Amino acid sequence: MSSIRHAENKSLWVVRELGLPAIVKTCVSCRFTRHHSTGKIRVNANGKLLDVWLLIGCERCDRTSKIPVHERVHVQALDHERLVMFENNDPAIVRELVHAQRRLDWTGTWELETDMPFYDIESDPHPLEVIVRFELPAPIRVEKLLMAGFGLSRSAVKRSTDSGRIRLPMAVDARAREDFTFQRSYRRNPGR
Numbered sequence: 001m002s003s004i005r006h007a008e009n010k011s012l013w014v015v016r017e018l019g020l021p022a023i024v025k026t027c028v029s030c031r032f033t034r035h036h037s038t039g040k041i042r043v044n045a046n047g048k049l050l051d052v053w054l055l056i057g058c059e060r061c062d063r064t065s066k067i068p069v070h071e072r073v074h075v076q077a078l079d080h081e082r083l084v085m086f087e088n089n090d091p092a093i094v095r096e097l098v099h100a101q102r103r104l105d106w107t108g109t110w111e112l113e114t115d116m117p118f119y120d121i122e123s124d125p126h127p128l129e130v131i132v133r134f135e136l137p138a139p140i141r142v143e144k145l146l147m148a149g150f151g152l153s154r155s156a157v158k159r160s161t162d163s164g165r166i167r168l169p170m171a172v173d174a175r176a177r178e179d180f181t182f183q184r185s186y187r188r189n190p191g192r
């Protein structure tokens, strides 16, 4: 952090994790495409060979499906600590396995928490630096974050980014999933 930014206001926005994303996979029973994690991992031993599956449930009919994590892997090829976590259905490893799936639906998995000041941001002459921190790697359209964080309409966000009042490190319609910082400057022409 630079110490030169003495006249700058900072704000922290946190993308809070509310839950795990849905796994997009077609159910063999009812053809529904959303599954949730059951929070369980199954480990099967066949001699020295192990199979490890993530167990998921269809959101409509509740049918359980298995997603292979390791197939016929030698017990010594697996990190012992991870094996213990698999056997204990450790929530951290379940989360990791769910996040590693290729097709995910992140709807409803996050909320934006801001510490925006309770004063009129439009009349503050100092630029505001906003640090956006992600608790989960949910891909979120930047425009959506700005709308939620500032309480602005889509067109107001577009005007602010077009005019350079909001300066982003990526395109406004890009999806962010990692921490980033942007600036919002004060209105130079109040009459505009």
Ligand SMILES: [Zn+2]
Pocket: 027, 028, 029, 030, 031, 032, 058, 059, 060, 061, 062, 063
């Ligand atoms: Zn189903």
